[in-house]
Each structure stands twice: as C-alpha cells, then as structure tokens.
Amino acid sequence: MRWSRYFLYTLRDNPSDAEVVSHQLLARAGMIDKLAAGIYTYLPLGWRSLEKLARIVREEMNAAGSVELAMPCVQPAELWQESGRWQFYGKELLRIKDRHDREFCFGPTHEEVITDAVRRRVTSYRQLPANLYQIQTKFRDEIRPRFGLMRGREFVMKDAYSFHTSAASLDETYRAMERAYRRVFDRCKLSYTAVEADTGNIGGSESHEFMVLAATGEDAVVACECGYGANAEKATTAPIAPPPPWPGAAPAVPEQVHTPGATSVPDVAAFLHLDPSHFIKTMIVETDAEFAVALVRGDDEVNEIKLKNVLGATHLQLAAEAKVEQVTGGGMGFSGPVGLVGVRVVADPEVMRMAVAAAGANRADYHVVGVVPGRDFTPAIVADIRVARAGDPCPRCGGPLVVKRGIEVGHIFKLGTKYSAKMACNFLDEAGAVQPMIMGCYGLGVGRTVAAAVEQNHDDAGIVWPRPLAPFEVELIALNPDVPAVREAAERLYADLEAAGCEVFYDDRDERPGVKFNDADLIGFPVRVVVGKKGVEQGQAELSLRRDRVKTPVALADAVAKVRELLAGL
RNA sequence: CGGGGCGUAGCUCAGCCUGGUAGAGCACACGGUUCGGGACCGUGUGGUCGGAGGUUCAAAUCCUCUCGCCCCGACCA
Structure with a gap:
C-alpha cells in the first residue's frame, strides 16, 4: 500500500482527552478517531489490526471446535424479560424503541439470543454439545x-456460548476454550496471565480471566511463582502471620477505654500503643436486603466482592454514618462486634484466629480491649472476606504472593443453568427426562486486546x-522520491x-526525512526499509527493526x- | 449519580478575572530556498468563540439555562 493513496493522517500532538x-x-x-464518549x-490502519486479531481468534476458535455465526445487535426486550435481566441489568443496557413503540436493547452480550436460537432447534441429548x-x-x-x-x-x-x-x-469445552485463548494470546506475543475470577452478576460456578500484564492495567491480579493466579477480587491466601504479642498483659475480660x-x-493503635493487627476492623454495610457487619483484622481491608457473595447480595455499599449509629449505637469509627444484635456478622477467619483483640465499643469515643473472638462475640458467618495483599502466603504453595496490574482481555465462565432454566432451554436425556442445558x-x-498490545508494546517514539x-x-521509506x-x-x-x-x-510522500522517520516510529510497523x-548510489538500502532501531x-x-x-x- | 475541570481554526492552546475590530504554534494552499530524524522565508485560506436566553450602547469575556467532553469517586459482561 502506498501512503499517498491510503487514508492515514497522523497527529503531532496528543488529543487532549487521551x-x-x-x-x-x-x-x-491515525488508527482510531473518537466520535462520542x-x-x-476504527480508521483503516486500526481496523487492519482488529481484523488481524479477529482472524487469529477465528482460526483458534474454529480449531477448538466452535462454530461461527452472527447475531443481531438489536434485541427484543421480551427475551431479556424472560431471563430476568431486563430488570437487573440497569442503565448499562441501552434501551431503545422502534417506531411502533416496541422495546429493544442494543446487545451488550448475547446469552438470551443464543439461548433462544438453541432452544428452538435442540431437543435431544444427541444434538449436544x-x-x-x-x-x-x-x-x-x-x-x-x-x-x-x-x-x-x-x-x-x-x-462464544456452549451448551x-x-x-x-461443559468442563471439557471450558478447558478447550481456555487452551484456545492461550493460543490466541501466545500468537499475539502478549505477556498475559490467566487468573481465577469472580463470576460477578453473570453468575456461574467457575470463571477465569485472561489478563494482559501492563502497568496501566485497571485490574489487580495476585500471582505466585507456583502458577496460582487470581483476580484481586477473588484471591485467597493461606493463613497469614499472627499479630505480634500483645504488649504487657491483656485484660482478662473486655474493658472499655476512652479514645476521644x-x-x-x-x-487508635497509636493512641493505645497497640499494633493495627491487634484490632478487629468493623465495617457496617448495607445490601439490597439488609444491614450487615463485616469483621477483618485491623491491618486488612474488606473485600466487598467476597463479602457480597458471602451475604448472597446483589448490591452492597458501606452504610452511611446515620445508619451506622442506628445499627451499632455508636458513631462511625467506634464500631465493634461485641454486643451487636439484630444484624448478621461476617468474620474473616483471620479474626477468629486472633487470641485477643481490640475493637470499637459501639459507643462514641470508646474502644474495648481484651476481646476474645468466639468468647465475647460469635459471628453468624465465618468466611474469607479480606483483600489479599502482596507478600501473603500463596493458598497452594505457601510462597509469597505478588500483586500485578493487568488488563482484562478475556473472560470465560461456566454459567450452569442460569439462562437455560429461566428460558426453558431444555433437552431430553437418555432416560427421556427433561433437563435444562448446562451452559x-x-x-x-478484540479492541481491548489491540489496545492492551499497544499498552504493553511501545516506547517514547510510538x-x-x-x-x-x-x-x-514492513514500512518502506523513499527518502528522496524526487x-x-x-x-x-x-x-x-x-x-x-x-x-x-x-x-x-x-x-512515498513528498515529506522531509525527519517527518517520515517520526511517523514510521509512531506507527510502529515491525520492519523498516529505507531507500536514500x-x-x-552504492546499491544499498537500510534495514532496521522497530524494536531496537538498529540500522x-x-x-x-x-x-x-x-x-x-x-x-x-x- | 456525587465532586472538580474544560468547550475559541483540522490539532494543541492563549485571550475571559478587569466587556470595546477574534489570536499564536502546528496543519493546509501558493512561490522560493531546503532535503538521512518533526526545515526556513514570504503570501494566503480557514472560526455563527458548543447552543439558547438575559444584562449592556457594546458579550468569547458578566448572569441564567442547556448540550457535549475530560478527570476523581462510586460502578462494571
């Protein structure tokens, strides 16, 4: 392709909104152009990258036994009402009406459409998977x-969707998809890691995310040399080191202390000359159904995703100050587990392992020391609700965990029967019994992976x-085309x-050499050939790789x- | 949705506080000199100052409303 006949316009300045x-x-x-928020x-050059990735994806999906089709981007509300997501999906679902005032949405995902397509054709176990x-x-x-x-x-x-x-x-296909994804990202030469992930509001039993590692990644991933990896929302650890010994003798019974x-x-730790790990951090949260209390060790943080799952809630947020007072009787910052009634208390196992602890007294300006978990309070639920930290022991091998940043480029789920059951996507098994398909x-x-590739592969020049x-x-530059x-x-x-x-x-443009070199670096084609x-005169051209720019x-x-x-x- | 910021030429921005003929750099057109790492000189083209209303003799500038965009937070197949 000749530049002079292509449609490529590079920018000298960064767009102010990038x-x-x-x-x-x-x-x-000159690969993308923003039209609205x-x-x-996708300008021609950008579209070529997307198409290249799409081709790789197609090859690997086909090889893994998946079959390509294309579904509509506009979907009728009825299907979403059937799955229940018309209600649940919220504002993220772009809802539109046609001229007859019928409701549609622009598809954010296609579980409903594919489930409908499958249920209208597949009736027997013989047709599956x-x-x-x-x-x-x-x-x-x-x-x-x-x-x-x-x-x-x-x-x-x-x-992709499997039935x-x-x-x-399902497990067999899930593993096949996992392998296909690995091949895709391997072929793209991306540095990535597959991690266990929370299934979120999509639901299901098992889920992995494929994260391209990059400093600017939006998500934190926890990883270990042994191969364990998990989304920070999901990561667990082996038991962590206990707090240091209590300074002096701990009170035999809980004792209130003034902590204005x-x-x-x-x-409070500084005030009482204790270590933060001696405390029980007590957070009051509000879900769609109830108020609840979460307990983690003072040097830990509550993992709201884990907590949400433990509570079986669909939404969860920290309770406002007024609500905290209502639930505990004390102000924000003085909450503790002792004497709390009328709310479910979830304690992290690390809290229950504490021999003796300090906590809020549920009374303004007071804390209580000498609290023994299990004796002075009994949580309704004991479950892992803490945020894993760098250096924590790996749940598999005990080695130190590291935290990295990543960009989520792929996500695979075992959905189970969440959609098939609601939408009557059933089959008859060998015994003639009706069963919902397992999905x-x-x-x-695709676009995100291309962006992640740039995020991971660039230098100062482009x-x-x-x-x-x-x-x-290959970029071919004619330095003096005249x-x-x-x-x-x-x-x-x-x-x-x-x-x-x-x-x-x-x-082949009539530009000065510097302009051409800078554009070549910016656009970043792997191999450069310069004819000057x-x-x-000496019968030579000059070759270089964009990677090292050695001529x-x-x-x-x-x-x-x-x-x-x-x-x-x- | 809460907090903050910004909308002026194709791009990056100044001008706004303190109202008085709309600017710069880059880009673009033409002429000339240049030509291996974003050249230079000259001459030009290009803007309903996001939109609507108001105040005023006069509004890019002040006021009100509105739309769009960005950042932080909450949120997230």
Whole structure:
C-alpha cells in the first residue's frame, strides 16, 4: 500500500482527552478517531489490526471446535424479560424503541439470543454439545467510559456460548476454550496471565480471566511463582502471620477505654500503643436486603466482592454514618462486634484466629480491649472476606504472593443453568427426562486486546507492534522520491516485496526525512526499509527493526530476502 | 449519580478575572530556498468563540439555562 493513496493522517500532538498511552498512540497513529464518549471510528490502519486479531481468534476458535455465526445487535426486550435481566441489568443496557413503540436493547452480550436460537432447534441429548461464537460490535452504556479502546461503550468482542448435557461435558469445552485463548494470546506475543475470577452478576460456578500484564492495567491480579493466579477480587491466601504479642498483659475480660476522636485503626493503635493487627476492623454495610457487619483484622481491608457473595447480595455499599449509629449505637469509627444484635456478622477467619483483640465499643469515643473472638462475640458467618495483599502466603504453595496490574482481555465462565432454566432451554436425556442445558460463555475483547498490545508494546517514539497485530509488517521509506534513481529503486523494492507476499506500507510522500522517520516510529510497523540517495548510489538500502532501531545496510538485490528473514525471526 | 475541570481554526492552546475590530504554534494552499530524524522565508485560506436566553450602547469575556467532553469517586459482561 502506498501512503499517498491510503487514508492515514497522523497527529503531532496528543488529543487532549487521551489519558492512557494506548489511547494517545492509537489516536496519534491515525488508527482510531473518537466520535462520542466511548465510541470510536476504527480508521483503516486500526481496523487492519482488529481484523488481524479477529482472524487469529477465528482460526483458534474454529480449531477448538466452535462454530461461527452472527447475531443481531438489536434485541427484543421480551427475551431479556424472560431471563430476568431486563430488570437487573440497569442503565448499562441501552434501551431503545422502534417506531411502533416496541422495546429493544442494543446487545451488550448475547446469552438470551443464543439461548433462544438453541432452544428452538435442540431437543435431544444427541444434538449436544454445541459451541457457537461470533465477532461483533457490542454496546454497554458504561457509567464512565475511558481509556480509549480499553473501556469503550461500543466495542468489538468475540463471544462464544456452549451448551451441554453434563458438567463433565461443559468442563471439557471450558478447558478447550481456555487452551484456545492461550493460543490466541501466545500468537499475539502478549505477556498475559490467566487468573481465577469472580463470576460477578453473570453468575456461574467457575470463571477465569485472561489478563494482559501492563502497568496501566485497571485490574489487580495476585500471582505466585507456583502458577496460582487470581483476580484481586477473588484471591485467597493461606493463613497469614499472627499479630505480634500483645504488649504487657491483656485484660482478662473486655474493658472499655476512652479514645476521644480516634476513629481510624492506625490512630487508635497509636493512641493505645497497640499494633493495627491487634484490632478487629468493623465495617457496617448495607445490601439490597439488609444491614450487615463485616469483621477483618485491623491491618486488612474488606473485600466487598467476597463479602457480597458471602451475604448472597446483589448490591452492597458501606452504610452511611446515620445508619451506622442506628445499627451499632455508636458513631462511625467506634464500631465493634461485641454486643451487636439484630444484624448478621461476617468474620474473616483471620479474626477468629486472633487470641485477643481490640475493637470499637459501639459507643462514641470508646474502644474495648481484651476481646476474645468466639468468647465475647460469635459471628453468624465465618468466611474469607479480606483483600489479599502482596507478600501473603500463596493458598497452594505457601510462597509469597505478588500483586500485578493487568488488563482484562478475556473472560470465560461456566454459567450452569442460569439462562437455560429461566428460558426453558431444555433437552431430553437418555432416560427421556427433561433437563435444562448446562451452559458456558467465553468472551474476548478484540479492541481491548489491540489496545492492551499497544499498552504493553511501545516506547517514547510510538507503538512497537508485535508482528501478528501490526497493520502492515514492513514500512518502506523513499527518502528522496524526487531523485529518479531513488524513486526507481524504491518502486522496484515495493513491487518486489509485494510480489514476495510481504505486507508493505510504502511511504512515498513528498515529506522531509525527519517527518517520515517520526511517523514510521509512531506507527510502529515491525520492519523498516529505507531507500536514500547515498545508499542507492552504492546499491544499498537500510534495514532496521522497530524494536531496537538498529540500522543495517543491505544490498538492494538482497533486500527482499533479508526482509523476509527478519520477519521470520519476529 | 456525587465532586472538580474544560468547550475559541483540522490539532494543541492563549485571550475571559478587569466587556470595546477574534489570536499564536502546528496543519493546509501558493512561490522560493531546503532535503538521512518533526526545515526556513514570504503570501494566503480557514472560526455563527458548543447552543439558547438575559444584562449592556457594546458579550468569547458578566448572569441564567442547556448540550457535549475530560478527570476523581462510586460502578462494571
């Protein structure tokens, strides 16, 4: 492709609204163009990257036994009412009406549509399992779109859905999808990790996220050298080290102490000369159904996702100050588990392991010391509700955990019968009994993966594309196109490279060298070939890799072979 | 939805406080000199100052409303 006949306009300045580097570079490299908040045009160069990834995804999905189809992006409300999500999905679901005032939504995901398509055709265990996927534009009216393609409202996603007669069959496909995802991200040359994840409001029994590791990632992942990895929302740990010994003799019975104005654990700890880990941190939360109390050790944090799951709630938030007083009788910052009645108390196991502790007294400006968990209070539930921290022992091997940042590019779920049961997507088993199908779903963010690739592969000058995702593989620059010998040499090289099957992008513009070099660095095609006046006089071109930008002269006659050699090594 | 900020040329921004002929750099067009890491000189093109209403002799500037965008938070297949 010749630049002069393409549609590519690079930007010298970062768009003022671009915050993260992938957004800045994709915009400056003329690959995406924002139309509205979280809504982008994929310009020709950007679309090529998405298509390259889509092709890889297709190959791997097909190889793993999934079958491609395409579903509508506009979906009737009836299906969503049937699954119950018309009510639950909230404002993220973009609802629209047609001219007859009938309700539709723009699909954020396609469980309902695929389940409907399957139930109208599949009736027997003999027809299962089935595994279908599509690559399609979705819309989710995110509260706050940001970071360019990383969190758009409209985005391209590959979504697959599988249907099974048994958990074992689902597991088989789930593993196949996991392997397919690994192959996709391996082929993209991305550094990633697969982690256990919370199933969120989609529901289901097992779930993994594929995280591309990048400093700017939105999600924290907890990982161990032994291979354990989990989303920070989900991560568990082996028992952590106990608090240091209680200074002096702890009171034999709980004893109230005056702690005026000290509401945070560090403040009270300093005031009473205790360690934060001697405290029981007591958080009052409000769910869709009740008030509840969460207890973690003073140096820990409550993991609201874990807590939500333990409580069986769909929404959870910290209770407002007035509510705290209502529940505990004390003010915010003086809550404790002793003497609380009328609310469910959830304690983290680490709290129950404490020999003796300090906590709020449920009375303004007072705390209580000498509290013994199990003796002075008995929680309704003991469950892991703490946030795993870096350095905590791995739940599998006991080694120290590390926390990294990642970008969620894929998410696979075992859905079970959540949708099939509600929507009567049933089959007859061998015994002739009606059973709901067991489902899995498998998402892969195509645009987000491209953005993640940029996030992970760039330098000060611009993008450094991994070859499989590069819009073009080779950039050919004619430095002085007005010099006939240069023009001829470049034109010949261009034709030869194309004939050799290379994806060449030929910068034939009448621009100064610096402009061309800077654009080449910005756009980041893996291999660069420069044809200049001096080189041509000596029958040479210059090759370099975007990765290291080390320049090597090569005879014009050997250039094509050398380019192919370089590409093969990428 | 809460808090904060911003909408002025294709892009990045100044001007607004203190009302008085709409600016700069880049980009673009033409001429000339340049030409291996974002050249220079000259001459130009280009803006209903997001929109509506109000105050005023006079509004980009002050006031009200409204729309859009960004950041922080809460939220998140």
